[in-house]
Each structure stands twice: as structure tokens, then as C-alpha cells.
Amino acid sequence: MNSDQYITLMSALPSLGKTYHVDIPPISRFQLEKRLNLLTEEHQALLSDIESVLHWDHLNSHYDDSELIQSATLVLEQLTHKHYDTLREMILWRLNLRTILAGLRYRQRGDELNHQQSHWGVGDMEAHIETYWQHPYFNLQSRFHWIASVQESLQKNDTMQVERILFDVTWQYLQRCSSQHYFDFTAVVTYVLRWNLVSRWSSYDADKGVEHFQSLMAFALGEYQQLSMGIVVDQNGDSK
Amino acid sequence: METVILMLGWVGVFAPVALGVIGSTIGCSRAGMSACGAMLDTESGYGKFVGISAMPSTQAVLGIVVMFTLNREINTLNAPGIFGVGILTGIALMLSAIHQGNSVASAINASKNKPEIFGLSIAPAAIVEGFAVFVFVFALVVSGAIPQ
Numbered sequence: 497m498n499s500d501q502y503i504t505l506m507s508a509l510p511s512l513g514k515t516y517h518v519d520i521p522p523i524s525r526f527q528l529e530k531r532l533n534l535l536t537e538e539h540q541a542l543l544s545d546i547e548s549v550l551h552w553d554h555l556n557s558h559y560d561d562s563e564l565i566q567s568a569t570l571v572l573e574q575l576t577h578k579h580y581d582t583l584r585e586m587i588l589w590r591l592n593l594r595t596i597l598a599g600l601r602y603r604q605r606g607d608e609l610n611h612q613q614s615h616w617g618v619g620d621m622e623a624h625i626e627t628y629w630q631h632p633y634f635n636l637q638s639r640f641h642w643i644a645s646v647q648e649s650l651q652k653n654d655t656m657q658v659e660r661i662l663f664d665v666t667w668q669y670l671q672r673c674s675s676q677h678y679f680d681f682t683a684v685v686t687y688v689l690r691w692n693l694v695s696r697w698s699s700y701d702a703d704k705g706v707e708h709f710q711s712l713m714a715f716a717l718g719e720y721q722q723l724s725m726g727i728v729v730d731q732n733g734d735s736k
Numbered sequence: 737m738e739t740v741i742l743m744l745g746w747v748g749v750f751a752p753v754a755l756g757v758i759g760s761t762i763g764c765s766r767a768g769m770s771a772c773g774a775m776l777d778t779e780s781g782y783g784k785f786v787g788i789s790a791m792p793s794t795q796a797v798l799g800i801v802v803m804f805t806l807n808r809e810i811n812t813l814n815a816p817g818i819f820g821v822g823i824l825t826g827i828a829l830m831l832s833a834i835h836q837g838n839s840v841a842s843a844i845n846a847s848k849n850k851p852e853i854f855g856l857s858i859a860p861a862a863i864v865e866g867f868a869v870f871v872f873v874f875a876l877v878v879s880g881a882i883p884q
Contacts, residue, residue: 503766
């Protein structure tokens with residue numbers, strides 16, 4: 497696909513607006529996929545790889561961190577090889593955000609870093625965070641101004657606020673990137689990543705959340721779930 | 737040597753139209769692609785998208801007029817002048833058509849999402865058109881000074 501053909505694709509995508517706070521995305525995933533068929537197979541595969549590295553909701557409970565790190569490294573290498581420098585920077589920024597958040601969560605939980613484990617994060621922030629583990633914001637507050645507010649919300653166990661801050665920061669970052677690219681592959685990827693934010697935000701549903709949480713709990717408890725249910729039944733004296 | 741000079745003279749005569757047409761082709765195709773994409777996403781206003789996507793065709797017409805102005809009996813006295821004016825006019829027309837196509841594509845993309853800015857969004861493309869007209873007018877003026 498030469499650069500001119502991105503003009504058709506980008507013009508066929510509706511504007512995502514100024515904010516991700518919408519009830520319904522302006523285009524459905526089905527319609528978006530149809531438009532993305534204008535991309536070459538190579539670019540479709542690359543876009544799919546990028547999405548799978550950044551969106552972890554498709555991962556099942558058996559996923560392995562090392563596989564995720566390996567696939568992220570492969571995607572970054574592909575982007576370097578194909579000279580998509582802005583795109584590489586964008587993906588790395590998102591991965592660093594996850595690593596910093598993971599570091600903050602580890603530390604809040606009181607965990608020490610397991611140096612035996614080769615990697616615990618993705619991106620290039622891992623070594624820096626290990627060096628500044630005792631520093632309140634891993635000495636990153638000048639580069640990532642949102643760390644202080646995320647740390648504060650984590651301490652209050654306000655996970656919704658953490659999510660909101662990260663959405664805001666990511667949205668603003670992607671907006672900035674999209675203003676530099678109009679009709680190229682980077683613009684397409686930026687659009688899809690922004691669409692994913694809009695879609696995720698609009699799909700947030702408290703009832704579905706509880707249902708999903710219960711299914712995760714059921715999976716985590718496994719056979720012990722039956723045991724715990726048995727104890728409850730005994731205490732009520734209903735069945736025995 | 738004389739043959740080369742005469743050949744360059746003929747290149748100068750035909751350059752405005754050839755390069756102008758190349759630029760218009762690229763510009764119109766880019767703007768047309770944008771119009772096609774916008775038509776997938778909108779339910780109305782197709783006519784105005786297709787209409788403005790033809791804006792970069794002007795440069796080809798301007799190139800034809802400059803070609804007729806430069807067209808004369810080519811000799812060693814006038815060939816260098818014709819080559820200089822013709823080739824530079826052609827390059828300027830070609831680049832302006834290509835970039836006007838980009839401006840039009842952006843205008844279509846923007847006005848598709850915000851129909852109320854349609855008029856304003858084509859202003860950058862009109863300014864680019866203005867530069868093409870400058871080249872055209874001054875090519876006509878300068879060509880008058882080239883010996884017959």
C-alpha cells in the first residue's frame with residue numbers, strides 16, 4: 497500500500513471527537529474491521545500484533561508474563577526494522593506506562609522485586625525503576641507527571657480513579673501523536689488505539705464487572721470454591 | 737551542441753503542460769481518494785466532495801496556456817530562455833498541484849466530520865492555487881521578453 501492509499505482509509509474513518517467519554521463509539525468494531533481491510537496484509541498483521549501487545553483483555557488466566565514480554569519485544573524490533581520510529585516510540589510509551597504502574601502496585605503491596613526473575617515489566621523502564629525503587633516516584637516524576645496522582649489514588653485504593661488518570665494521560669498522548677500524522681500507517685494505528693480507548697470506556701458496565709470478577713474468583717478458587725461453599729452451608733445448618 | 741540547445745528549447749516549450757499534467761494527476765487522485773473515503777462515512781454531500789477534488793486540475797490548464805505562449809520557432813537564441821522559463825514553470829505548477837491535492841484531501845477529511853467548516857477548510861487549497869496563478873502570470877510576462 498503506498499502512502500496515497502491511506503488517504504482513502506483515513507477519510508473513511510469517522511472522527512473520534514475530543515474526548516473518550518462517549519456512550520457509543522462513532523464506528524463499530526465490525527465496520528472498523530471492514531475499513532481496515534484496505535490495509536495490506538502485512539500492515540493488517542502488524543496492526544494486529546500491536547493491538548495484542550497493548551490490549552491484554554484477550555489474555556486468558558493461563559497467560560505467561562514472559563510470553564507477553566517476548567511478543568512486545570518482537571513487535572518493537574519489527575517497528576525498528578521497518579523504520580516506524582514514531583510508532584515504536586508510541587508503543588514503548590504505553591508499555592512503560594504499564595511497567596511503571598506495575599512497579600507502583602508491587603511496592604504498594606509491599607513486595608520486593610524478585611531479582612531471580614529475568615523480567616517483571618515491559619519496555620525500557622525496568623532497570624531504572626529497580627535502581628530508584630526506594631524513591632517515591634521512581635525518580636520519574638519529571639518525565640511522567642501523572643505518577644504522583646496515580647500513586648495517591650493507589651494508596652486510597654481508588655482503582656477507578658487510577659483508570660481514569662491513565663485513560664486521560666493515554667488519550668492526551670495519542671491526541672498529540674495523531675496531530676502529527678494524517679495519511680499514513682502511524683495515523684491508522686493511532687486511530688485504532690484511540691478507538692480502543694473509546695470502546696473500552698463506553699463498554700464499562702458495573703453489572704458486567706461484577707459478573708467478570710465472580711468468574712475470575714471462581715477460576716482462582718477452583719476446587720476450594722466448593723469447600724468454602726460447603727462451610728457456609730454447614731454454618732447455616734441448611735443442608736447438614 | 738546546437739542540437740542539444742534546440743532540444744532543451746523544445747523541452748522548455750512542453751515542460752509546463754507535461755509537468756502540470758503530472759501534478760494535476762497526482763493532486764486530483766489524492767483528493768479523489770479522500771472524497772471516496774469520505775463518501776463511505778457520510779450520507780450526503782457527495783457532490784461537493786467530488787467537486788473540490790477536481791481543484792488541482794487547474795495547473796494542467798495553466799500549463800497548456802504557457803505552452804502556447806512559449807511555442808514558436810526554436811533557435812539557438814531563444815532556446816535557453818524558453819528552457820529556463822518552461823522548466824521552472826512546469827516544476828512550480830507540478831508541485832503546487834500535488835500540494836493542492838493534499839490540502840483538498842485534508843479539507844474533505846475535516847469538513848466530513850464538521851460540515852459547517854467546508855468553506856473555510858478549502859481556503860488553504862485556494863491559497864495554493866493563488867501561487868500557481870502567480871507563476872502562470874509571470875511566466876506569460878517573462879516569455880514576452882524571449883526573442884522570437
